[in-house]
Amino acid sequence: MYGAGEVRVEDRPDPKIVQVTDAVVRTLAACVCGSDLWPYASMPATETGRPMGHEFLGVVEETGADVIGLKTGDLVVAPFTYSDNTCDYCAKGLHISCRNGGRYGFDGVDGGQGEAVRVPHADGTLVKLPVAADSALLPSLLALSDVMTTGHHGAVSVGVTHGDAVLVVGDGAVGLCAVIAAKRLGAERIVLAGRHQARTGLGRAFGATDVVAERGKEGTARIRELTGGVDKVIEAVGTRQALDTALGAVLDGGSISRLGAPQYEQGPIGAAEFMRNITLTGGASPARAYIEQLLPDVLDGTITPGRVFDRTFTLDQAPDAYRAMANRQVLKALIRP
Amino acid sequence: MYGAGEVRVEDRPDPKIVQVTDAVVRTLAACVCGSDLWPYASMPATETGRPMGHEFLGVVEETGADVIGLKTGDLVVAPFTYSDNTCDYCAKGLHISCRNGGRYGFDGVDGGQGEAVRVPHADGTLVKLPVAADSALLPSLLALSDVMTTGHHGAVSVGVTHGDAVLVVGDGAVGLCAVIAAKRLGAERIVLAGRHQARTGLGRAFGATDVVAERGKEGTARIRELTGGVDKVIEAVGTRQALDTALGAVLDGGSISRLGAPQYEQGPIGAAEFMRNITLTGGASPARAYIEQLLPDVLDGTITPGRVFDRTFTLDQAPDAYRAMANRQVLKALIRP
Incomplete structure (x- = not known):
């Protein structure tokens, strides 16, 4: 890659052993x-x-x-x-x-x-x-x-266990793999927040029980209406909007596992989140x-x-x-x- | 309290039962x-x-x-x-x-x-x-x-268990009670970051094994020198400086429990913390x-x-x-x- 939008296929020197452990x-x-x-x-x-x-x-x-x-x-x-x-x-x-x-x-x-x-x-x-x-x-x-090991990291770090309700924010490949992982660890209800129908369809095939296509405050309201709020959220996008959706949907005392590389340096961890005992966990898998x-x-x-x-x-x-x-x-x- | 620095002792109406559950x-x-x-x-x-x-x-x-x-x-x-x-x-x-x-x-x-x-x-x-x-x-x-139940919340939410090394940032009453709580839950090594000698002395009496008086980067370096870094940190101040000390001292994959009401709205939860898999937990007890x-x-x-x-x-x-x-x-x- 030579810059934004600029991907070239080129010949490079053949890789060779450099270290004895290569x-x-x-x-x-x-x-x-x-x-x-x-x-x-x-x-x-x-x-x-x-x-x-x-x-x-x-x-x-x-x-x-x-x-x-x-x-x-x-x-x-x-x-x-x-x-x-x-x-x-x-x-x-x-x-x-x-x-x-x-x-x-x-x-x-x-x-x-x-x-x-x-x-x-x-x-x-x-x-x-x-x-x-x-x-x-x-x-x-x-x-x-x-993607699969990353989705799994989200489910593990947020502590998904048998019978849980879990929200997965994002219908990209990592979000969809997080659905697989949450189901594999026993989640009973898996809400997938995503708006791309082919992807959320695959999410349902992987085990999502509900799909929320709305974004922002509407999305949060819809998730709360469906679930009453969830204790465990896997945020698989990395944008502030996705984090805000996670924060809006999670119950007090709940955990958000971040899998999407954050596209922000600072985020909301002030008095409001403190009073709510929100745990931020996860990271690079x-x-x-x-x-x-x-x-x-x-x-x-x-x-x-x-x-x-x-x-x-x-x-x-x-x-x-x-x-x-x-x-x-x-x-x-x-x-x- | 009528404003900053303005505390008055005044007569108020005697409290009376208002609700049947009062x-x-x-x-x-x-x-x-x-x-x-x-x-x-x-x-x-x-x-x-x-x-x-x-x-x-x-x-x-x-x-x-x-x-x-x-x-x-x-x-x-x-x-x-x-x-x-x-x-x-x-x-x-x-x-x-x-x-x-x-x-x-x-x-x-x-x-x-x-x-x-x-x-x-x-x-x-x-x-x-x-x-x-x-x-x-x-x-x-x-x-x-x-203060004691708050210190305990820090130790519980960061998962202190037998044999742990724990860092407590802050030598106020909550920090000192966090020392008591960490010791009570079995921590073997408790590093107390604080610079007020009477307080850190009490911290030692409560179970702190080490005291670090340095602040900022020097403090972090000293904690890392003493411990090699710790997996569990209780942040009992609430300032950005205290959070930075916690972030500097915690090992990758470690957890920071916040007990001090944050005096900031936004904090560092970007790519660097994401790559390090730092968990932020705790909150109001x-x-x-x-x-x-x-x-x-x-x-x-x-x-x-x-x-x-x-x-x-x-x-x-x-x-x-x-x-x-x-x-x-x-x-x-x-x-x-």
Whole structure:
């Protein structure tokens, strides 16, 4: 990406092993993230550009001398950040804060939207997939890279448990995966706030019991009318409006888990929220911590997060993939190099 | 209070039963709250004034026709808001959000800094104390009205459990009671951030294992040096500086419970905090929910929160009590009408 709206497909040097803990992964499937749309909307123009993509799965092509858990030919999925899986944060399951972790597309590491990626800390990062490279499960397995593990993080951090009523704000891929996750953890009532019918329809298929299309104060009023207010909210957008909807719908003493990267620096945490004992929780998902937890349910078809991918593009079509997602013509674009 | 710095002791009409669920309580002991100092610093001048005080204990003088659990002569403590103890919020233990609750000093209800108070929803609000009116325990029992139950709320909402390391920001009465509460719940290491030696000394007596007097970045650095960072922070001040100290000291994935009424409307909950998975929790304490839980420990002397009262004033001396607290000559002023 060379700036807002400016995605180019270019040749780059083939990734090579740099550290003994690296692996090179040949990408089989990648995708465009909702969060990629923020720079697509507003990134200042640059001459050097930035490799894009942080969700991918593929086949191990080469491993560094110290990589012991992976070998050439293994099919693996990459969580959306790399991590050593050994530091104190990783030991707690907070791989997103890994002391030695980092992001694809930065610091000399390629992005996932490409033919191959050098993955640092390969043993700590990559998770082997027990399926063939032509498995029909690949889209759902790819979803473990980010959207499904992120939706799960929302449900876990807000403490969804059996019989709960949960509000999910946002009908993007993360919101829809949060519906899957909430249902999987036993939520009985799942209200999905979203106005895009194809998406909310998929949300219903995933387990949403109610859909609220209204926004702002009307949306809040409708949610309160339906539910009397909810104790647990997953905010899967990242805008102030989405946070305000969450704050308006949550009961006093309730919790809001934020999954959408906030598009604001300051937010309402003053006397009003204090008096109401609102808990703000969640954050960037430690995807790596959840992949093995969710993998069996993907393998046996209990959950099918891959359904969020509603169009497939070749790598050459990546600019179209961005455009289609930005225009909301496509929910989530799968890219097959 | 007639405005900033303007506290007057005046005759007011004797409180009378208005609702059948009311009781009139003759005040035996009351006190000035740290939160009373905010209007004392900044309240706009008013001609009508505002009755002050929301912490008191006393003797039931008269009860409305529907009051069944209390009788004339009972010694009772009042939590700092009144509540019916029957609504959905009270049923959850969130009495601060009671659907029929309210604050002393507002809506025709007197403040606790006076000779007598009409207490709405007396059955739901007041807790009987099994001691004599001249008991030496009265100060510690009075602390259940607010500071001790508030400190406890911080420790509970941040999830303090056996063996924890906890940071308490603020050496006011609430911060010191948070130290008591954290220790009571099993915290092994309790770092108290405060610079007033008499107060931090009391904090050590209550169970603080370390005291950090430095503020701002130096304070944060010192806390990190001592502890490596902590997962659980109780912020007992309410200023942005105190929140920044909490944010600086907490580990990624950690929680901050806010007990000090925020003196800001917007706060830092943007991308940086999101990436770190910081949870903001706590809020105004549901004091009523905790009084019976803590009462046995006060009665048997396991906890002695009454030690925060370091000077006693008569009601006539109330203006001196405010002045002494505002000047930090007194930690917490006990008022004996």
